[in-house]
Amino acid sequence: MDVSTYRKKYDEYRxxxxxxxxxxxxxxxxARATGVGLDAFAIADTAGDEDPAADAIAVIRNRDEDAxxxxxxxxxxxxxxxxxxxxxxxxxxxxxxxxxxxxxRLEALRILQALNFSSALxxxxxxxxxxxxxxxxxxxxxxxxxxxxxxxxxENDEYVQRRLVEGLNDPSKAxxxxxxxxxxxxxxxxASHFPLLREMVMKPPSAAAKREALRLxxxxxxSKEMLASILTNKKESRETRxxxxxxxxxxxxxxxxxxxxxxxxxxxxxxxxxxxSINALTHSNVQQTATQSRELDKRIEQLSEQTHSKDVxxxxxxxxxxxxxxPE
Amino acid sequence: xxxxxxxxGHTPEEAIAELxxxxxxxxxxxxxxxxxxxxxxxxxxxxxxxxxxxxRGYILATFEHVxxxxxxxxxxxxELQSGHDAYLVAASAKALRGLETPTGEVVPFLLQAVxxxxxxxxxxxxxxxxxxxxxxxxxxxxxEIFRTLQWLGAHAKSALPELEALRGSRRDEFSRRIQxxxxxxxxxxxxxxxVEHDCCSPMPQRAVIAFHNPRERxxxxxxVKNVQMEDQECNRLTYGEFFNAKPAIxxxxxxxxxxxxxxxxxxxxxxxLQKAIAEAGLEGQLKTAAITYDPEYDLxxxxxxxxxxxxxxFSDEHRILRTTSGFHELQESFQLGVNFTAATVNRHTIxxxxxxxxxxxxxxxxxxQWDIEEVLEQAKTLLDRAAGEDQSYPHLNESSLVAQxxxxxxxxx
Numbered sequence: 001m002d003v004s005t006y007r008k009k010y011d012e013y014r015x016x017x018x019x020x021x022x023x024x025x026x027x028x029x030x031a032r033a034t035g036v037g038l039d040a041f042a043i044a045d046t047a048g049d050e051d052p053a054a055d056a057i058a059v060i061r062n063r064d065e066d067a068x069x070x071x072x073x074x075x076x077x078x079x080x081x082x083x084x085x086x087x088x089x090x091x092x093x094x095x096x097x098x099x100x101x102x103x104x105r106l107e108a109l110r111i112l113q114a115l116n117f118s119s120a121l122x123x124x125x126x127x128x129x130x131x132x133x134x135x136x137x138x139x140x141x142x143x144x145x146x147x148x149x150x151x152x153x154x155e156n157d158e159y160v161q162r163r164l165v166e167g168l169n170d171p172s173k174a175x176x177x178x179x180x181x182x183x184x185x186x187x188x189x190x191a192s193h194f195p196l197l198r199e200m201v202m203k204p205p206s207a208a209a210k211r212e213a214l215r216l217x218x219x220x221x222x223s224k225e226m227l228a229s230i231l232t233n234k235k236e237s238r239e240t241r242x243x244x245x246x247x248x249x250x251x252x253x254x255x256x257x258x259x260x261x262x263x264x265x266x267x268x269x270x271x272x273x274x275x276x277s278i279n280a281l282t283h284s285n286v287q288q289t290a291t292q293s294r295e296l297d298k299r300i301e302q303l304s305e306q307t308h309s310k311d312v313x314x315x316x317x318x319x320x321x322x323x324x325x326x327p328e
Numbered sequence: 329x330x331x332x333x334x335x336x337g338h339t340p341e342e343a344i345a346e347l348x349x350x351x352x353x354x355x356x357x358x359x360x361x362x363x364x365x366x367x368x369x370x371x372x373x374x375x376x377x378x379x380x381x382x383x384r385g386y387i388l389a390t391f392e393h394v395x396x397x398x399x400x401x402x403x404x405x406x407e408l409q410s411g412h413d414a415y416l417v418a419a420s421a422k423a424l425r426g427l428e429t430p431t432g433e434v435v436p437f438l439l440q441a442v443x444x445x446x447x448x449x450x451x452x453x454x455x456x457x458x459x460x461x462x463x464x465x466x467x468x469x470x471x472e473i474f475r476t477l478q479w480l481g482a483h484a485k486s487a488l489p490e491l492e493a494l495r496g497s498r499r500d501e502f503s504r505r506i507q508x509x510x511x512x513x514x515x516x517x518x519x520x521x522x523v524e525h526d527c528c529s530p531m532p533q534r535a536v537i538a539f540h541n542p543r544e545r546x547x548x549x550x551x552v553k554n555v556q557m558e559d560q561e562c563n564r565l566t567y568g569e570f571f572n573a574k575p576a577i578x579x580x581x582x583x584x585x586x587x588x589x590x591x592x593x594x595x596x597x598x599x600x601l602q603k604a605i606a607e608a609g610l611e612g613q614l615k616t617a618a619i620t621y622d623p624e625y626d627l628x629x630x631x632x633x634x635x636x637x638x639x640x641x642f643s644d645e646h647r648i649l650r651t652t653s654g655f656h657e658l659q660e661s662f663q664l665g666v667n668f669t670a671a672t673v674n675r676h677t678i679x680x681x682x683x684x685x686x687x688x689x690x691x692x693x694x695x696x697q698w699d700i701e702e703v704l705e706q707a708k709t710l711l712d713r714a715a716g717e718d719q720s721y722p723h724l725n726e727s728s729l730v731a732q733x734x735x736x737x738x739x740x741x
Contacts, residue, residue, distance in 0.1 A: 085504060123447055124503040127414075127468040131451035134461035158378035158415075159461055189584055190377035192669035220671045221624045 053080045053087065060090070060104075067101035074107050081111060082119035088112075092125070092132050102141050109147060134159050137175060149175060153184035160184070161191060168196060171205070179208035186216040194220040201226065211243055218247035224255060231259055238270050245273065249280055257286040264299055274303070275311035282319040297323055335364070337373030344371070344383055345457035348390050355394035361387050362400045367675045368659070372667040380667070380675045381413055382458065388419035389454040396426035406695045408437040410589040410678065414450035414469040417441050421472035422454065430483040430522075438473050439490050444589065445469045446501060470502070474509035481520030488517060552661045553687065555654030557619075559647040560632035567658070570647065571687030575710050576615035577601065577703060579680045580664060582622035582673050583634045590678055592638065593697075594618075599639030601700050602646060605707075614707055615645040619658070621666050621673050623650035665694065682707055685714065 051057075059065055059073040074091070081087040094100055095108040112129060115122035122129070133152050137160060139145040152160035164181045167174030174181065182200065185193045197213040197220070204210035214230070217223040230236050230244040249256035260277035263269050278300060288296070297320075304316035335344065344364075351357040364371060364387055372380050388407070391400055400423070407420035421441065424434050451466040453459050477484045477491070491514050499507060553568030571578075579598055585591035598618055605614055618635065620626035626634075627650070635648045642648070651658060659666070665677035680693040680703060691706050 121500065124501065124506065126447075127449050127451040127466070128503075131461070131463070131466060134451070137461070156378070158382065159459075161376075161378055162458065188376075188378070189672060190586070190669060190674060192374060192376035192379070192671075192674070194670045219625075222670060 053077045053084075056080075057087075057090070060094075063100075067103045070101075071104045071107035074104065074111065078111050078114065082115055083121060085121060085125065088115070088119075088122060088125050089128075092128055096132050096135055102144065105141075106144060106147075109144065113151065130155065130157070133157075137163055145175060146180070149184055153187045156188040156190070161188065161193075165193065165196060168200065177209075178205045179212050182209060182212040182216065189219060194222065198223060198226065201230075207237070207240070211240055214240065214243045214247055218250040221251060224248065224251055227251070228255060228259060232262070234270075238272055241270070241273055242276055245276055245280070253284065254286050257281065257284050260284075261292075261296065264296065264303070271307070271309040271312050275309065275315040278303075278312065278315035278319050282315070282322050334370070336370040337375055339371065341379060341383060342457065345386055348386050348457075352390050352393050358391070358394040359397055359399070361390060361394070362397055362403075365400065365403045367665045367667050367677055368663065369667070372674060374668070374670055375674055376669055377674045381415055384675070385413075385415040385419040385452075386454065386457055388416065388423045391423035391426040394426065395428060396423050402695045405434070405437050406677065408434075408441040408444075408473075409696055410444070410587065411441070412444060412448060412587045412589065414445055414448065415452045417445050418452050418467060418469040418472040419454065421469065421476045424476050425479045430480045432480065432483045432486050435477070435480070435484050435487045438477055438484075439487060441473050442470065442494070445473075468506075470506050471509055474506065474513045477513040478509075478516040481516055482522040484513070484517050488514065491517075552654065552657050555658050556652040557649045558628060558652050559649050560628050560635065560642055562628045564652070567654075568687060570615070570617065570649070571683055572685065574613060574615050574645070574685050575690070575707060575714070576617060576683045576687070577680065577707060578617045578619060578683060580619050580621055580662075580666070580676070582620050582676075583626050583630050584622060584672055585676075589697075590676070594678060594680075595635055595638040595640060597698070597700060599635075599641070601703060602641055604700050604704050608704060608708070610704075610708070610711070612645070613711055617646070618648045620648075620650045621664070621668075621676060623652065623655055625672060626650050662689065682710055684710060 056073045056077045060070050060077075062070070074094070077087070081091055091108045091111055095105050095112065097105070112122070116126075116129070130152070133148050134157070136144060136148045137152070139148060149160055149164070153164070163173075163175055164184055167176065167181055168178055171178075176184075178200065182197070185191060185197075194217065197216050200213035201210055201217070204213070214227070217227060227244045227248040231241055231248055233241070236244075245256065245259070248259070257280075260281050263273060263277040264281065281296065281300075300316045300319050304313055304320060307313050307316070348361065351361050365384065371383075375383075388400075388404060391397075391404070396404065404420045404423045407416045411417045411420065421438065424438075427434075449468045449470050451463075451468060453463055453466045455465070477487055491510055494502065495507070495510050495514060502510065553566065555567040556564065557567060557570065558564050570576075579594050581591035581594050583591070595618060598616060602616055605611060605616070618640070620631060631648045631650060632642075635642070640646070640648065658664070662679075662681060665679055667674050667676075677695050678693075678697060679695075680698045681689050682691040682703070684690045690710055693703060
C-alpha cells in the first residue's frame with residue numbers, strides 16, 4: 001500500500017470512528033438518563049465518568065466491532081495509553097491474545113514500540129513488554145513474527161539470538177529465512193557468531209544469505225583473509241565482491257588499499273568495482289611512497305580519459321581534483 | 329556429576345549448567361563455584377557476552393541456595409554497583425540472600441542497583457538454564473532487589489528514607505507490581521524485630537585494593553617492557569619506554585563497551601583524576617595512561633576522540649594507548665579481568681593500577697568503583713616512598729588472590 005492510499009484509508013477510518021464515537025456518546029447519554037443498557041458501557045465506566053478514553057476502550061474491547069475500527073480507535077488514544085498503566089496492560093494483552101485479529105495486534109505492537117521511546121511510564125513495564133515479545137517469536141503470522149524478532153534483536157536479547165542461531169544451524173527450526181535472520185544477529189557487537197557466519201559464506205544457503213553474512217564479517221578481524229580472497233576472486237558476483245571490499249576496508253584499511261591498487265591497475269576488472277576502489281583510494285589515509293603515489297595518479301588520469309563508464313570517470317575526476325588540492 | 333576435565337571455551341554451556349546444578353545439591357562444593365567467576369578463565373574464551381552472562385548469572389543465583397562465600401562477595405557487589413544487565417543484577421540480589429548473616433552494609437549496593445537497572449529491567453528466570461519462552465513465572469531484577477531488602481529486614485533500616493521516597497515522590501518510576509514489592513520491603517523492615525549486628529561484617533565498600541611486591545608480580549607475568557604500543561597520535565613506543573622514570577596510574581577500557589558505568593565512567597574519572605593530580609601540585613611527577621582491551625578495533629583516532637570527549641588531556645606523560653603486539657603478555661602480567669569473543673571483549677571488570685617508576689605494579693584497585701581521592705592518596709604514598717630503595721608496599725594483601733588466579737578453570741572430580 002503506498003502512502004497516499006494508506007493516508008486515504010486512514011482518514012476514512014478516522015471519520016468512521018468519529019461518527020461511531022458520536023453515536024456512542026449519544027447512546028451513553030440516553031442510557032444514563034434512562035438507566036437502561038448501561039451494562040454495555042461497564043468497562044468504560046470502570047475508569048469513572050471523567051475517563052476521556054472510556055468510549056474508545058469500549059470500542060477496542062468489543063469483539064463484535066470491525067477489527068480495523070478497533071485498531072484505529074486504539075491508535076487514537078495512544079497519548080492516553082502513554083500515561084496509564086492499566087491501558088498499557090490492556091495493549092499488552094491485545095498483543096498477546098492469539099484470538100484477536102492481526103490488524104489489532106499489529107497496531108498494539110506499533111503503539112508499544114512508540115511508547116518504548118516516548119513514555120517514561122512504559123519504561124516501568126519493560127519486563128512485561130519483553131516477556132510479551134518473547135512469547136511471540138513463534139507467531140504464525142510472518143509480519144508479526146518478523147517485527148517481534150527485529151525488536152528483540154535490537155535489544156540484544158539472548159533468547160532471540162539463541163533461536164536465530166538454532167534456525168541457521170537447523171533450517172527445520174528456522175524462524176526466518178537465513179538472509180533475514182543473519183542481519184538480526186548483527187545488532188549485537190558482543191555476540192560471537194563469526195564462526196557461524198564464516199560457515200554461511202563458505203557454504204551459503206543462498207546468495208543473499210552469503211552477502212548478509214559478509215556484511216557482518218566487517219567486524220571480524222579473523223575474516224580478513226577470507227574477505228580479501230573473495231574480493232580478488234573474479235568468479236564471485238560483483239555485489240559479493242563489493243561487500244567484501246567494504247568489509248575489508250572497515251577491518252584493515254592497509255590491506256584493502258593494496259587490493260584496491262591491484263584492481264585499479266587491472267585492465268580486465270569490473271567497472272563498478274573499479275569505481276568503488278578509486279573512491280576508496282581517494283579518501284584513504286594509508287601512506288604510500290612517492291613513487292607509488294605518482295604511479296597511481298598517472299593510472300587514474302589514464303582511466304579518466306579512456307573509460308566508457310560514467311561511474312569510473314566521475315570517481316577518477318574526484319580523485320584527480322582531490323590530488324590537485326594536496327600541498328606539494 | 330562434577331566434570332573431570334578442565335573447562336574451556338569449548339565446554340558446552342549445558343555441561344557447565346549441569347555442574348552448577350550439581351553444586352546446588354551439594355553446598356560443600358560452593359567454593360568451586362567461586363573459582364568459576366574470574367573473567368580471565370579459559371572457560372570464557374571465545375564466548376559471546378550473552379553466553380558469558382548466562383553462565384555467570386546462573387552461578388551467582390545459586391549462591392542463594394548454597395550460601396554466599398566471602399570470596400564471591402566482590403563479584404556480587406560489583407554487579408550491583410555497576411551492572412547493567414538485568415539477569416546478572418537479579419542473580420546478584422538473590423546471591424546476597426545466601427549470606428550467612430544479614431548485614432546492612434549491602435544496602436548501598438542494592439539501592440545503587442535500583443538506580444542502575446530501573447530503566448532497563450527485564451523478565452528473567454533462574455528456574456532453568458536457557459529457558460524456553462513463554463514462561464509461566466518470571467522475576468525481574470527490581471523484584472529481586474526489593475525482595476533482598478525484605479529478607480534483610482531490620483538490617484536494611486538505613487534504606488528506609490530512600491524506600492519512602494521511592495514509594496512517595498518517585499512512585500511513578502515503578503510499575504504497580506514493583507510498588508507492591510517496595511511497600512512489602514518497608515513493611516518488613518518496620519515489623520522485623522531483629523537487632524542489627526553489622527559491626528563485624530567484612531564487606532568491602534570500595535574497590536578491592538591490593539598492594540603488590542613487584543618482584544612477585546614479575547615472576548607471575550614476566551617482562552612486558554618490550555610490548556609494542558601506539559598512542560592517540562600514532563606515536564609508536566614500547567611499554568618500557570613509556571612506563572619508566574616516574575610512577576604512573578593506568579586504567580584499562582575499550583571504546584565499544586556498552587556499560588556506561590564501566591569504561592565510559594572509567595575514562596571520565598581518569599580525566600577528573602588528571603585534574604586532581606594538577607590541583608594537588610603533582611603535575612610532572614605522575615604519568616597517566618589508559619590502555620584499550622580491544623587494540624584491533626581501537627585505532628588511534630577512535631581512542632583520541634573517545635578520551636577527549638570524556639575530558640582526558642594528552643601530553644607526553646598522559647597518553648591513551650593500544651598494543652600493536654604483545655597484548656597477551658600484558659594481559660598475563662597485569663592478570664587482567666577480561667575475556668574475549670572472537671572479535672571483541674565479552675566481559676571485563678573495572679581495574680586501575682598504580683605502577684612504580686620501573687613500570688611494575690605497586691597497587692591495584694579492582695572490581696568495585698575506585699575513588700579519585702583514594703587513588704591519589706595511594707599515588708602520593710608511592711611518591712613519598714620513591715626515595716627508598718624498593719618502591720613496593722610493605723605488605724601483600726591476600727584479597728588480591730582473586731585477581732591472581734590462573735587462567736585454568738578448576739577441574740572438578
